[in-house]
């Protein structure tokens with residue numbers, strides 16, 4: 001059992017490991033090769049009766065846990081969306097853990113509340129969100145979207161659902177490409193998953209506004225109550241962007257809440273060249289994006305902005321006597337701005353990152369990733385039978401094997417190549433399905449990504465692609 005006085009003795013061991021981890025990350029296999037139960041079986045079934053020496057705990061961490069980890073900070077991790085961090089954010093997390101503060105209300109750590117308030121203003125202004133909006137840090141975009149839909153539900157029911165239960169005729173609309181967290185939120189908010197209406201997309205996988213309007217009209221005629229629309233800026237599958245302005249105008253016309261889910265692509269909105277995606281934001285009601293995905297700030301850090309703070313607080317505020325303070329009303333008590341009471345001090349890592357990079361540094365790093373994705377696209381696009389489903393979107397490239405025999409054969413070969421690439425364990429890619437076609441996705445978003453890392457990815461993809469292609473040709477001949 002360690003005492004405070006033991007700290008200096010062991011801190012060096014921990015930082016030595018961190019140093020070693022960062023300096024060898026490129027040499028590591030990206031994905032753990034552990035099978036189901038492998039790690040579990042290495043951990044004793046019960047708590048030790050006597051204290052285990054810290055040196056031994058650290059050794060066990062290295063020998064049991066590290067081999068069972070997938071290395072999300074590895075530059076050749078191109079799967080899902082990244083959950084990237086940075087040295088600045090790491091230091092802040094270290095300090096946050098040192099302080100060990102629980103920042104549920106202003107009184108429990110004034111600096112945490114006020115730093116959060118300022119960070120929300122900094123981000124709001126660089127994202128192009130109106131100055132009258134306010135923001136709060138949530139754990140994830142899923143939670144923020146749940147909060148948005150609950151607030152929309154309350155507004156649509158004259159703030160009665162929290163008290164009396166939720167009517168079953170409230171309808172929410174999002175494109176067929178929307179993230180699964182919207183459907184989950186429908187269930188959790190008591191509106192029912194079946195009341196999520198899926199709106200069709202165009203050939204760019206973006207929501208078709210006329211279909212949205214038709215669906216709203218049809219619901220109104222059928223006695224349903226349109227409640228909210230979720231607009232996605234940067235879909236999970238292919239980074240498609242819904243036309244915010246047109247959709248927000250429809251929401252305005254039918255008095256429907258407009259929530260913008262920019263969980264991943266939101267970071268790109270600090271680049272003036274993508275500012276047009278935010279046209280119409282002033283007509284929307286809420287917006288979420290995750291600095292913990294692509295703004296070099298460790299998980300978890302999701303930022304939620306809202307036009308009408310009073311509506312939010314009215315939904316989530318519960319004031320037992322033990323939480324009443326004498327500064328009530330003068331400060332932000334963020335426990336009233338979301339679901340959990342307890343809150344981590346997440347603003348510190350944002351502050352460290354935003355200051356250390358500065359706006360220019362953030363923009364340069366994002367642009368570098370976007371350029372590297374374009375470079376990868378140019379190098380891969382002429383591979384035999386490779387079909388890109390669209391030009392690169394931000395830092396994402398999406399392609400599949402296009403076989404003359406049609407979708408089934410194309411899917412089989414794409415999947416085969418994908419598996420071979422991942423089996424090298426030198427890069428990690430995930431897939432999606434677009435119009436029944438299996439598609440490989442490559443996201444180039446790791447904080448310290450370099451051209452040499454992308455060259456490695458290009459080489460591994462090309463070698464496996466060409467080899468599979470040649471094998472097919474030989475089989476046919």
Ligand SMILES: Cc1ncc(COP(=O)(O)O)c(C=O)c1O
Pocket residue numbers: 081139140141142143179181232234235236261262263264290302
């Ligand atoms: C568009 C979109 N929305 C929401 C989410 C959910 O994010 P979180 O894991 O923060 O809940 C994701 C995750 O990738 C996403 O891509």
